[in-house]
Amino acid sequence: MAVPKKRTSVRRKGLRRAGHTHKLYANVPTMKCPNCQSLTVKHHLCPSCGHYRGRAIIEVASPQDAEEGGHEKGGDESR
Numbered sequence: 725m726a727v728p729k730k731r732t733s734v735r736r737k738g739l740r741r742a743g744h745t746h747k748l749y750a751n752v753p754t755m756k757c758p759n760c761q762s763l764t765v766k767h768h769l770c771p772s773c774g775h776y777r778g779r780a781i782i783e784v785a786s787p788q789d790a791e792e793g794g795h796e797k798g799g800d801e802s803r
Contacts, residue, residue: 753766760773769775774782 754763755766756762757764757770757773757775758778759775760770762770762772764770764772769781772784774780774784
């Protein structure tokens with residue numbers, strides 16, 4: 725029976741498995757969110773609007789809200 729002479733290193737194993745990522749994510753079922761029409765994974769919360777099955781589960785901050793909030797400390801405004 726054929727037996728490997730040397731143990732496969734972690735690096736070599738990782739290099740061999742590096743090309744398998746496309747197979748892992750190829751069959752992920754996606755759908756359009758009924759609320760915002762962005763692509764989401766089925767049976768998961770929509771990351772762009774925070775809705776799941778027609779209900780708002782979390783409140784997602786828009787990019788405009790993030791700019792207005794800013795940081796309280798640091799920056800040129802505190803000088």
